[in-house]
Amino acid sequence: MKKGILVIFLILLTIFALAEEKVIEVKTNQMTWMDVPYSISFSKILDIVGEDFEANWYSIRVLDENGNFLPYQIDDMDGNHRISSSDVLLFTFKKYAKIVISDDSSMDLMSFDPYFTVKKENDEYLINSKDFDVKINKYGLANFVRYKDIKGTIYNELGTARIAGWSGSTFYVNGKLGKHVEMTSSGLTIDNVRVLKAGPIAVTVVSDLYSKLLPGLNQHIVTHIFKTGDVLVENTFTFTNYVDIMKLQVMATAPITSIDDNALHILPMFRRMVWAEQINGTPLDYWTQRNAVKYVNGKPYIEFSAIDSMKPLWWGATYAFVSEENWRANFSPKYGLGAAEILPEKPIVYSDLKDFVFHDFWFYESREFRDGIFRWLPGEMDNYEATKGVFPPYSEENVGKYWMAKFKAGDVVKYNRYYSIFQSRDTNEAIDFLEKRTAEIQGVHIIEE
Numbered sequence: 001m002k003k004g005i006l007v008i009f010l011i012l013l014t015i016f017a018l019a020e021e022k023v024i025e026v027k028t029n030q031m032t033w034m035d036v037p038y039s040i041s042f043s044k045i046l047d048i049v050g051e052d053f054e055a056n057w058y059s060i061r062v063l064d065e066n067g068n069f070l071p072y073q074i075d076d077m078d079g080n081h082r083i084s085s086s087d088v089l090l091f092t093f094k095k096y097a098k099i100v101i102s103d104d105s106s107m108d109l110m111s112f113d114p115y116f117t118v119k120k121e122n123d124e125y126l127i128n129s130k131d132f133d134v135k136i137n138k139y140g141l142a143n144f145v146r147y148k149d150i151k152g153t154i155y156n157e158l159g160t161a162r163i164a165g166w167s168g169s170t171f172y173v174n175g176k177l178g179k180h181v182e183m184t185s186s187g188l189t190i191d192n193v194r195v196l197k198a199g200p201i202a203v204t205v206v207s208d209l210y211s212k213l214l215p216g217l218n219q220h221i222v223t224h225i226f227k228t229g230d231v232l233v234e235n236t237f238t239f240t241n242y243v244d245i246m247k248l249q250v251m252a253t254a255p256i257t258s259i260d261d262n263a264l265h266i267l268p269m270f271r272r273m274v275w276a277e278q279i280n281g282t283p284l285d286y287w288t289q290r291n292a293v294k295y296v297n298g299k300p301y302i303e304f305s306a307i308d309s310m311k312p313l314w315w316g317a318t319y320a321f322v323s324e325e326n327w328r329a330n331f332s333p334k335y336g337l338g339a340a341e342i343l344p345e346k347p348i349v350y351s352d353l354k355d356f357v358f359h360d361f362w363f364y365e366s367r368e369f370r371d372g373i374f375r376w377l378p379g380e381m382d383n384y385e386a387t388k389g390v391f392p393p394y395s396e397e398n399v400g401k402y403w404m405a406k407f408k409a410g411d412v413v414k415y416n417r418y419y420s421i422f423q424s425r426d427t428n429e430a431i432d433f434l435e436k437r438t439a440e441i442q443g444v445h446i447i448e449e
Helices: 002-018 042-049 275-277 284-287 354-356 396-403 427-442
Strands: 021-027 038-041 054-065 074-075 087-095 097-103 118-119 126-130 134-135 142-147 150-167 179-184 189-195 202-210 217-226 230-239 243-253 264-268 294-295 298-303 319-322 327-332 339-340 359-364 368-374 405-407 412-423 445-448
Touching: 002 339, 021 042, 038 042, 038 427, 042 087, 042 294, 042 412, 054 087, 054 264, 054 298, 074 202, 074 327, 097 142, 118 327, 126 179, 126 427, 134 354, 142 327, 142 412, 150 230, 150 339, 150 412, 179 243, 230 243, 230 405, 275 284, 275 354, 284 294, 339 427, 412 427
Parallel strands: none
Antiparallel strands: 021 097, 021 445, 038 087, 054 097, 074 087, 118 126, 126 134, 134 142, 142 150, 150 179, 150 243, 189 202, 202 217, 217 230, 230 412, 243 368, 243 405, 264 298, 264 327, 294 298, 319 359, 327 339, 339 412, 359 368
16 A cells, blocks of 8 residues: 555656746736737846756747737847747737746747748848838838838837947047047948848847947847837947947937928926026926926826927027936827837936936937937036036046046947837827836836746
């Protein structure tokens, strides 16, 4: 009898050993009807699962809260044709998803029909889907060229960089800055551009560019075009040499304005705005003076014509030296269509004025969403008491010592941004949607079981 019990126990132990699984739960606060895009690298999955677990990475399954299988894809980021640490798992979900990894060596990946088709046309690619088309230019930059029956340049050059600095700077040796140069990603040299295999969730584009004018500056762009109309652009700037930088920004150009001159620019009220402080007021005061404040659900938002400079206090930008906020968008009441920039995490606002100006902030200029580093301090900073004397005056020595951003070999700067196409009936509905959509995206978190 005891022998029989022991045999049964050993059989059960073997079954449980063969069926061991690791589970990663992914959750968010679902606030809209849309699926939420999600990506996670296998390097991160390995950190969670642990190296002592004999995982069969091809056993991966993704389930919803009811235990139904969700479509997923694995992007071969390093091109080695097998699952490795740099590869990425992509899926979309509502509220809850569960990633399950087994040690069962007999299991294989699930297969799903692709959502997109990809066609190569000369040096460009056209990515087609039921609802929208995206063109990838030779630099690997994405452009929405169709949304349903609307065609044109709808949202362009997603994730392109605007870069300025001093070419051939030897300031650290002899105090000479060299020649000032400025370019966008389209002015960089192409090292490699790859459009990965279309999947059921997304199409991923990988682009590697480098600067000849600022040797040592390299841009690595990973663009995930999700079936939801959300495009996650992960920009990584690496430095392999000493480089003096005045401007390092990521951008999206022509959001809606190329198809509708009457498009509106909408965004949350800035938490900090240097121009408002210069007139001894608040951001709300500044935009109220320009008749550009709209209340939705009891909160003030900014709304104005997307092609109007809005009488800036000084300089040509519609706004500059302002806090990065959760989202901003251009919206066409005519088409009921919007193009948004959504930050995956709530951005920091620095209380010290120098820290605030010398960290990332937002620009809206030339119909471009720009954000990042900007180390040029116009003379108007000294024309107002609130900012007078805070920054050293212009001189080559002061620019070199205090203004410019200095990067050395091994330094890395990263920007992750969602550039999203959405539909709403009016700006009230658009603002309400973007608040909820941002909360969903920023609220995504993982729980290890």
